[in-house]
Amino acid sequence: xxxxxxxxxxxxxxxxxxxxxxxxxxxxxxxxxxxxxxxxxxxxxxxxxxxxxxxxxxxxxxxxxxxxxxxxxxxxxxxxxxxxxxxxxxxxxxxxxxxxxxxxxxxxxxxxxxxxxxxxxxxxxxxxxxxxxxxxxxxxxxxxxxxxxxxxxxxxxxxxxxxxxxxxxxxxxxxxxxxxxxxxxxxxxxxxxxxxxxxxxxxxxxxxxxxxxxxxxxxxxxxxxxxxxxxxxxxxxxxxxxxxxxxxxxxxxxxxxxxxxxxxxxxxxxxxxxxxxxxxxxxxxxxxxxxxxxxxxxxxxxxxxxxxxxxxxxxxxxxxxxxxxxxxxxxxxxxxxxxxxxxxx
Numbered sequence: 001x002x003x004x005x006x007x008x009x010x011x012x013x014x015x016x017x018x019x020x021x022x023x024x025x026x027x028x029x030x031x032x033x034x035x036x037x038x039x040x041x042x043x044x045x046x047x048x049x050x051x052x053x054x055x056x057x058x059x060x061x062x063x064x065x066x067x068x069x070x071x072x073x074x075x076x077x078x079x080x081x082x083x084x085x086x087x088x089x090x091x092x093x094x095x096x097x098x099x100x101x102x103x104x105x106x107x108x109x110x111x112x113x114x115x116x117x118x119x120x121x122x123x124x125x126x127x128x129x130x131x132x133x134x135x136x137x138x139x140x141x142x143x144x145x146x147x148x149x150x151x152x153x154x155x156x157x158x159x160x161x162x163x164x165x166x167x168x169x170x171x172x173x174x175x176x177x178x179x180x181x182x183x184x185x186x187x188x189x190x191x192x193x194x195x196x197x198x199x200x201x202x203x204x205x206x207x208x209x210x211x212x213x214x215x216x217x218x219x220x221x222x223x224x225x226x227x228x229x230x231x232x233x234x235x236x237x238x239x240x241x242x243x244x245x246x247x248x249x250x251x252x253x254x255x256x257x258x259x260x261x262x263x264x265x266x267x268x269x270x271x272x273x274x275x276x277x278x279x280x281x282x283x284x285x286x287x288x289x290x291x292x293x294x295x296x297x298x299x300x301x302x303x304x305x306x307x308x309x310x311x312x313x314x315x316x317x318x319x320x321x322x323x324x325x326x327x328x329x330x331x332x333x334x335x336x337x338x339x340x341x342x343x344x345x
Contacts, residue, residue, distance in 0.1 A: 001213065002247055003027075003255030006041075010253055015039055015066075018073040021249065022202065024179065028070030030057030032092050033159075037252050040092045042067060043206060044074055047178040050082030053106075054197060054206055055251055056096035059161045063096060081106045085175055085182075087208030087251065088191040089114040089121070091159040098163025109175070110165040111186060114193030117224045122162045131223035139314050140288025140337030145307075152308035169195060187240060189233025190217045192226050196240060203246030205259060211240065211248060213256040216266050220315025221322055228326055230319040234270060237263045270320070277320050278329055281342035288337045293317040 001007050006027075009016035015038070019027045024046040029039040043054040051071070057063040068078055081104050084097045089110065097108045120128050133150040141149055169175070171186035181201040187194050187210045197206040209217045219233045226232055241263035248256050256262070273296075280292055287295075293314045294302050305313065321340055324330035332338040 001254060001256050006254035013038070016254075018070045020074070021247075021255070022204070025204075026070070026074040027249070027255075028067060028074070030063045030066045030070070030092075030096075031060075032058055033060060033062070035092070037092070040251050041249070042070070043249060044071060044076070045177045045180055045182070046074075046076070047180070049178055051076050051080045052083040052085060052175070052177045053081055053100070054085050055087055055093040055208070056084050056100060058092050058159045059095035059099060060159060064099065067096065079104050083107045083109065083175075083177075085109045085169070085195075085197065086114075086165070087196070087206070087210075088194040089118060090191065090209070091156050093208070093251065095160045097165075098161035101163055101166075102161075107166040108163060109167040109169045111184075111193030111195050112168045112170065113188065114191055115165055115168060117192070118162070118164060121224065122157050122160050125157070128223060135221070135223055135318075136311070136314070137336045138289070138338050139293075139318055140290040140339075141314065142290070145310075148307045149311045149314075152306075152311050156308075185240065187233075187236040188226060189219050189229055189236050192224070192229075194236075198243060198245065200243075200245075204249060205240070205243060205245040205247075206249045206251075207240075208251050210236065211259065211262055211266070212250045213248075213253050213262065215253070216269055218312045218316055219270075219319050220312055221318035222315050225319075228319075228322055230270065230323045231326055234267055234323075237267055274320055274324060274329075277317070278324060278342055281330060281340055285341045286333075286339040288339055289318045289321055290314060290337070292321070292340075 006016040016029050021027050026044040028042045030042050031039050040057050045052045057067055071077055083106050084100055086094050100106050129150055136149055169184050173184045175182040181199045182197050185196045187196050190209045196210050219230050241260045248259050330340050331343050332340050
């Protein structure tokens with residue numbers, strides 16, 4: 001852990017201070033409403049031609065004010081922002097990007113795999129809700145819970161100021177921030193187009209939600225995901241773990257070092273979860289995804305988890321089941337609901 005004051009603020013459940021990470025690089029915490037993560041860390045890179053932000057925060061007035069205040073503490077203003085490089089399209093990262101562009105004309109960058117999801121996720125959502133309903137039926141979610149879970153993400157659409165990106169940023173692309181050597185690394189899993197940013201000269205990795213110091217990000221099977229998101233995520237972790245940055249700058253919690261140790265830890269966590277689910281299938285053949293989800297241990301009792309997070313938990317379980325299938329360690333029968341069986345004792 002290198003973000004000492006950030007860690008202290010996290011433990012105290014308060015917003016950390018705006019902080020200069022390196023000369024010309026600032027960390028600005030932007031509040032997230034009604035969320036246990038509490039804030040997203042927006043990074044501001046200074047250059048002769050302006051400021052480039054990495055991520056943006058939710059589209060709320062409180063978040064907008066916090067971002068503007070943070071830029072002022074860093075010695076700039078929103079008028080100085082020339083670009084917003086977004087790690088992925090979740091609202092706490094993409095939400096304010098459109099409002100920033102409208103205010104100061106900054107470009108928005110995003111990976112094409114996430115760009116492809118924007119319209120369906122935040123504008124024309126009927127087909128998305130229909131496909132999500134079908135996926136929840138496949139999982140065995142009770143009919144009484146289906147409507148709430150299928151539409152659970154619709155309430156946060158207002159937290160995104162919808163804007164198509166100006167730049168499609170691919171794996172290996174230079175971000176083009178003067179004075180920095182920032183390059184994109186495609187790390188699918190948490191979202192299909194998730195990007196990390198590396199500056200090997202400065203010894204920095206901006207990890208977005210891909211690698212966090214304390215928790216593991218949600219890797220869900222859902223109607224906009226790739227066919228095997230957990231498999232993609234684990235491969236991405238192994239790839240990113242080959243880097244040796246001096247410091248990791250995540251989008252939540254606090255800065256840290258020891259990237260390889262942390263990626264190994266997250267991989268081990270998922271292997272343990274895979275083994276746990278496989279053991280449940282061995283003991284009780286024919287379980288549905290929902291039955292497994294309810295029986296697993298979570299950070300709090302399952303019936304106390306709100307609908308959106310219950311859906312995320314189910315999607316995470318399904319992602320593990322899919323990977324077990326890919327590895328030949330599980331099989332399914334039927335589809336409404338699908339029932340799963342271990343293929344090896």
